[in-house]
Amino acid sequence: xxxxxxxxxxxxxxxxxxxxxxxxxxxxxxxxxxxxxxxxxxxxxxxxxxxxxxxxxxxxxxxxxxxxxxxxxxxxxxxxxxxxxxxxxxxxxxxxxxxxxxxxxxxxxxxxxxxxxxxxxxxxxxxxxxxxxxxxxxxxxxxxxxxxxxxxxxxxxxxxxxxxxxxxxxxxxxxxxxxxxxxxxxxxxxxxxxxxxxxxxxxxxxxxxxxxxxxxxxxxxxxxxxxxxxxxxxxxxxxxxxxxxxxxxxxxxxxxxxxxxxxxxxxxxxxxxxxxxxxxxxxxxxxxxxxxxxxxxxxxxxxxxxxxxxxxxxxxxxxxxxxxxxxxxxxxxxxxxxxxxxxxxxxxxxxxxxxxxxxxxxxxxxxxxxxxxxxxxxxxxxxxxxxxxxxxxxxxxxxxxxxxxxxxxxxxxxxxxxxxxxxxxxxxxxxxxxxxxxxxxxxxxxxxxxxxxxxxxxxxxxxxxxxxxxxxxxxxxxxxxxxxxx
Ligand code: GDG
Numbered sequence: 001x002x003x004x005x006x007x008x009x010x011x012x013x014x015x016x017x018x019x020x021x022x023x024x025x026x027x028x029x030x031x032x033x034x035x036x037x038x039x040x041x042x043x044x045x046x047x048x049x050x051x052x053x054x055x056x057x058x059x060x061x062x063x064x065x066x067x068x069x070x071x072x073x074x075x076x077x078x079x080x081x082x083x084x085x086x087x088x089x090x091x092x093x094x095x096x097x098x099x100x101x102x103x104x105x106x107x108x109x110x111x112x113x114x115x116x117x118x119x120x121x122x123x124x125x126x127x128x129x130x131x132x133x134x135x136x137x138x139x140x141x142x143x144x145x146x147x148x149x150x151x152x153x154x155x156x157x158x159x160x161x162x163x164x165x166x167x168x169x170x171x172x173x174x175x176x177x178x179x180x181x182x183x184x185x186x187x188x189x190x191x192x193x194x195x196x197x198x199x200x201x202x203x204x205x206x207x208x209x210x211x212x213x214x215x216x217x218x219x220x221x222x223x224x225x226x227x228x229x230x231x232x233x234x235x236x237x238x239x240x241x242x243x244x245x246x247x248x249x250x251x252x253x254x255x256x257x258x259x260x261x262x263x264x265x266x267x268x269x270x271x272x273x274x275x276x277x278x279x280x281x282x283x284x285x286x287x288x289x290x291x292x293x294x295x296x297x298x299x300x301x302x303x304x305x306x307x308x309x310x311x312x313x314x315x316x317x318x319x320x321x322x323x324x325x326x327x328x329x330x331x332x333x334x335x336x337x338x339x340x341x342x343x344x345x346x347x348x349x350x351x352x353x354x355x356x357x358x359x360x361x362x363x364x365x366x367x368x369x370x371x372x373x374x375x376x377x378x379x380x381x382x383x384x385x386x387x388x389x390x391x392x393x394x395x396x397x398x399x400x401x402x403x404x405x406x407x408x409x410x411x412x413x414x415x416x417x418x419x420x421x422x423x424x425x426x427x428x429x430x431x432x433x434x435x436x437x438x439x440x441x442x443x444x445x446x447x448x449x450x451x452x453x454x455x456x457x458x459x460x461x462x463x464x465x466x467x468x469x470x471x472x473x474x475x476x477x478x479x480x481x482x483x484x485x486x
Contacts, residue, residue, distance in 0.1 A: 004036045004438065005118065007110070007134060008127040009078070011040040011060050021253065021290075022223070022356045023128055023152050029226050029430045030125075037061060037122075039114055045070045054113055063113055065106070072102035074130070079294045081164065082129040086153045087257045087351040090163055092296045100166050104133055111137035118145060123438060126177070128152050133169075135176040148441040149177040150221065153353040154380060155187040158194035171199055175214040178445040181221045181437050183353045183380040188220045208444075217444040221437045222384055223354050224429040230336050230363035246407060248283045249342035251335065251357045252349070253290040254327065256300050259350040259376065259393040260287060261307055264323065266348070266399035268311040271322060274404050279320045281407065283346070284338065288329040301327065339364035343371050344406045347379060348393035354380040358388070362421045370418035372406040374399070384428065387420035 012024045012031075031038045042055060042062035051066050065074060077099035084092040111134055118124070124147040126134045135147045161167055171194070174180055182188050192209065195201030201211040208215040248267070252258035267283045287304065291297050308325045315322050330338070339345065345361035358373055358381045365371055375381060375388040382390055389406055391399045 003122045004034050005122050005124045006038040008040045009130040011038045030434050069106050072099050073106040075294050077103035078130045085164055086156050088156055107133040108137045115141050133173040136173045139176055146441055146445040147177055148179040150181040155190045157190055158197050161194050162198050172212050175211045175216045179441045180218045184383045185220050188218055191218055221433055223433050225356055225359045226430045227363045227426055230360050246281045246343040248344040248346050250285040250346050254287040257351050259348045260304050262393045263348045264307040266396045269396055269400035270403045271315045284324040286326045286330050336364050345373050348376045349379050352379040359425045362425045370414050372409055374402055384424045385421055387417045
């Protein structure tokens with residue numbers, strides 16, 4: 001079995017329990033179950049002349065960032081340009097001079113540090129938006145290995161993507177991969193639309209996309225979870241469920257994409273319009289801190305604390321606090337128990353690549369008496385988990401109404417929905433995700449076409465549209481900015 005070289009912004013300590021954050025959780029599984037090497041940023045910031053010191057700890061290899069790299073690459077281009085734009089928040093994007101150059105520069109430096117560690121048969125698997133240019137940089141250094149890319153966040157509609165001044169360079173970087181994996185079919189359609197409308201890409205007869213004289217395969221690989229992590233009954237259930245009280249659980253990094261203010265408002269509205277449920281229900285929101293140095297995150301904590309305060313002040317009693325808001329990370333073992341003892345999971349991001357919490361909640365339920373998943377239509381997970389109660393998180397009164405529906409749902413209905421959801425979560429688990437990405441990468445880099453791999457109907461449709469639009473379009477392409485020669 002070939003070694004998999006995982007490359008991601010951060011790496012996890014494999015000896016410690018998984019950290020908050022979907023990418024860390026997923027890659028820790030791959031690293032534990034395959035011959036692998038995991039390469040990424042150590043989380044340290046060191047003086048520029050110390051940043052080339054690579055640290056090996058078993059199968060983990062890390063490098064530090066310099067203060068400028070941290071500011072302009074990590075806080076800057078990755079988290080103040082790509083993260084907001086890919087989540088449709090152009091209003092929060094900060095297109096500042098110097099960010100993109102550092103972004104390319106860090107990727108160049110990481111590629112040079114990674115290259116000596118590679119063996120000819122290794123599969124290189126690059127993860128997420130921080131590292132889009134890594135393959136271009138590796139190819140420039142002569143690396144001929146199979147290289148795949150997986151984007152954990154959603155890919156935006158093409159009109160949003162072209163707002164990034166360097167969108168063509170990013171596309172050129174994507175095209176250097178043998179395979180680009182996305183979470184959902186609609187992400188794939190968005191990327192194909194962009195290649196067609198933004199770049200005049202064309203489709204080859206074997207369903208690859210030709211852009212910048214490269215052939216790239218694009219497909220969806222919805223990420224899953226390790227079901228066995230959540231399926232074991234937990235011993236401390238009694239500790240987390242108040243007697244006669246129904247718990248609604250939310251677990252989200254404190255991020256503006258997660259729709260937390262809308263969730264609190266919907267819960268407040270539910271209490272307002274359903275007085276019979278007061279003293280019967282609590283909303284427990286676990287919201288560990290994240291990226292607190294990024295400007296756009298400054299207001300969100302204050303906004304949530306103020307909303308929780310005003311809802312608790314308005315409805316709370318001496319013996320009942322409606323919202324439990326916990327701004328700390330919770331141990332993973334404890335999360336399972338909390339999921340299992342919660343009547344409802346309220347998973348209402350405004351935009352989310354997938355959302356693993358939705359799947360974890362399903363896996364943790366008691367099949368005899370399962371809880372109800374309320375899921376945003378804007379989470380990638382909604383494409384697969386259609387047996388959940390699907391909501392538009394912007395529609396606060398409707399979400400409040402769905403909370404009432406969930407609390408009143410019959411045991412029979414809950415069991416039927418849970419069976420359907422569990423079927424998806426079990427079939428498309430983390431192992432299936434990993435196997436199917438790596439198998440597809442191996443096949444497409446060996447010359448097999450995606451068509452031979454039986455792409456879904458939605459992707460075939462998007463490819464057909466691309467074929468048609470490239471056949472009829474007369475518009476000249478936008479002039480290239482500084483082209484990366486490879
Ligand atoms: C990105 C994409 C995509 C959360 N709080 C605690 C904790 N967590 C764990 C959860 C879950 C993970 O972190 C969060 O994963 P999500 O998928 O919900 O969200 P992101 O972090 O935004 O992940 C996302 C994902 O990548 C994977 O591709 O689904 O769309 O944005 O596993 O359980 N874990 C512990 N304590 C906490 O307080 N132990």
